[in-house]
Amino acid sequence: MARILLILASEFIILSILSSSGLIQCSREDDHDFMSILDRKLLGLKEEKLSRFRIYWHDIVSGRNATSIQVVQPSNGSATGFGIISMIDDPLTEGPKLSSKMVGRAQGFYALSSQEEVGLLMSMNFAFTVGKYNGSTITVLGRNTVFSKVREMPVIGGSGLFRFARGYVQARTHTFNLETGDAIVQYTCYVLHY
Numbered sequence: 001m002a003r004i005l006l007i008l009a010s011e012f013i014i015l016s017i018l019s020s021s022g023l024i025q026c027s028r029e030d031d032h033d034f035m036s037i038l039d040r041k042l043l044g045l046k047e048e049k050l051s052r053f054r055i056y057w058h059d060i061v062s063g064r065n066a067t068s069i070q071v072v073q074p075s076n077g078s079a080t081g082f083g084i085i086s087m088i089d090d091p092l093t094e095g096p097k098l099s100s101k102m103v104g105r106a107q108g109f110y111a112l113s114s115q116e117e118v119g120l121l122m123s124m125n126f127a128f129t130v131g132k133y134n135g136s137t138i139t140v141l142g143r144n145t146v147f148s149k150v151r152e153m154p155v156i157g158g159s160g161l162f163r164f165a166r167g168y169v170q171a172r173t174h175t176f177n178l179e180t181g182d183a184i185v186q187y188t189c190y191v192l193h194y
Helices: 002-020
Strands: 049-059 068-072 085-093 102-112 119-128 137-145 151-159 166-176 183-193
Touching: 049 102, 049 166, 085 119, 137 166, 151 183
Parallel strands: none
Antiparallel strands: 049 085, 049 183, 068 085, 085 102, 102 119, 119 137, 137 151, 151 166, 166 183
């Protein structure tokens, strides 16, 4: 019996030495975990709601006050414009006229990404500048086949009052000027947010 106690004591001493040197960790330190589950109320998040709003996107490529600037030219002479990339800072308004109330700006880029049709990869933030949504954004990322009657693109996130946003937008061309390339597009947005 004395021999068993001596073996257990020596094992305890060895484990204590290894544990104190950091080779064996017997206690768990939760404050260093990679991930933890939070109560949404701690972040000030209330009930999730679905908002719907309609805005008009003014893509102005002509004149001195262009809001869309081509930054990459294609080298292949593609009939669909494949390879063109444009940066945008387009006005967002309540109505289809540029003189109607401005509610924000669409900032980002679009790239002509199809060799078979005029299809855009769009990545943009709708940055709102009025009312309680001033400073809030929603992020749209998706495919836009511009000659389709209705195009749908996902809302992949947001900030401010649109934090944790998800949903989709539907784009419908209101007007397109063949001479200037300027376009007005109606966006109907369906956004789940807190």
